[in-house]
Amino acid sequence: MKRILATTSLAALLLAAVTGCGTGAAGTTSSGEDFPRKGKSVELIVAFASGGAVDTAARLIQPVLERELGTNVEVVNKPGAGGQIGYTAITNATPDGYTIGATGSPSVVVSPLDPSRGASYTRTDFQPLGRHVIDPAVVAVQPDSPYNTLEELLNAAKEKPDTITATTTGQQGGEHFAVAQIKETAGASFSPVHFSEGASQATTAFLGRHVEVxxxxxxxxxxxxxxxxxxxxxxxxxxxxxxxPEVPTFTESGYDIVSATARGYSAPAGLPEAVATKLEAALETAINDPEVVAKMENLGLTTSYQSASEYEEFWAGQEADYKAVLSLVQAK
Known part of the structure; x- marks a missing residue:
């Protein structure tokens, strides 16, 4: 399986000497066979506030991870900057398996592609461990909204461009791309309102009628x-x-627009092989656990597991795709 690791024993030794990672108490290089050590918890970083889909999914797999790894797994929320604060924390952590994180695209894919974001990480600073779900984008309005069909809403956004507000979970997040795709494909222009802490913050604003869409x-x-x-x-x-099931797709309504958020789990690049193998196996078991799958489905989340190597390949493909459309969401 492909790893984002040094490719020669000399490079590995140099890395260990500089960082001190992978050394045991006696100062010898650790293979990670003793992972996880008794009494040492694994921290699972969620780059968005509690209550959203990313946080919920992480907390659903948490007890199964604890069972499989034989140690505590603590979900820690580090929201802000559209996920960038949490992703920075993941990549800055020691690659020993005791810090992993939820990684969702497009946020984790796009933030390092735009120099203006000042991200300190790139795709190769993450070591993908497995994909969890694909979560399609939607457009919703208030129950008493005058718009009863997608066509009615988009026509209104065409007639009065940039006057109807729409939530996103941050600049260049999935919803921002979705809104931009609607403008590009359908000619309907909304005014995006960015909530960088995630879906729970955006939903609260919508429920409070501070944002229309x-x-x-x-x-x-x-x-x-x-x-x-x-x-x-x-x-x-x-x-x-x-x-x-009663909601039509954009395609059915005459608009060729497909958008979704892909979510998985990653570690800082450079995990010892034995640690990576244990984490990947534990995540695969947790993600595909029948009770977890059922609870995810009840929340509208359809499990779409990919192994570490498959998720890494998927991530690379998304990077190429988003590079091509990044200009749609960059500040003009």
Whole structure:
């Protein structure tokens, strides 16, 4: 399996000498066979505030990870800057397996591509461990909104461009790209309002009627629909969502727009092979645990597991795709 590691024994020794990573108490290089050490917790960083889909998914797999690894797993929220604060914390951590994190695209993919963001990391500073879900984007309005179809909403945004506000989870996040795609493809221009701490912050603003349109993911609106707090007008996928079977796709409504957030888990690059193997196996078990899958589906999250190597390849492909459309969401 491909690893983002030094390719020669000399480079590995130099890295250990400089950083001190991978050395045991006696000062010898550690292979990670003793991971995790008894009584030492694993920290799982979530780069967004509690209550959103990223946080919820992490907390659902947490108990299974603890069982598989035989140690405590602590979910730690480090929100801000559209995920950039949390991603910086992940990549700055020692690559010993005791710090891992939830990584979601496009935020983790795009932030290092735009020099104006000042990200201290690139894709190669992460070691992918496994993909969890693909969560399609949606557009929702208030239950009493005058817009009852996607066409009605988009026509209004065409007639009065930049006057209808729409949430995002931060500059160059998934929802920002979705709103930009709508403008590019349908000619309907919304005024994005960025909430850099994540979906829970954006949803709160929508429920408080501070923003007119909730641009979100299926998982963000499933409970809102059940509670009669939102009306979803379209799903940005090729097929209808099992969680929202009555809602048409954008394609059905005549707009060729597909957008989704992919979420998985990663570590700082450079894990010892034995540590990576244990973490990958524990995550695969946790993600595919039948009870976890069922709870995820109840939240509108369809499990779409990929192994570490598959997730790494997927990530590289997304980087190429987002480079091509980055100009749509860059400040002019």
């Amino acid at each position: 909730l641009a979100a993911n299926v998982s963000d609106v499933t409970d809102l629909v059940k509670q009669g707090k939102a009306k979803v007008l379209g799903v940005m996928d090729t097929e209808r969502s099992a969680a929202l």
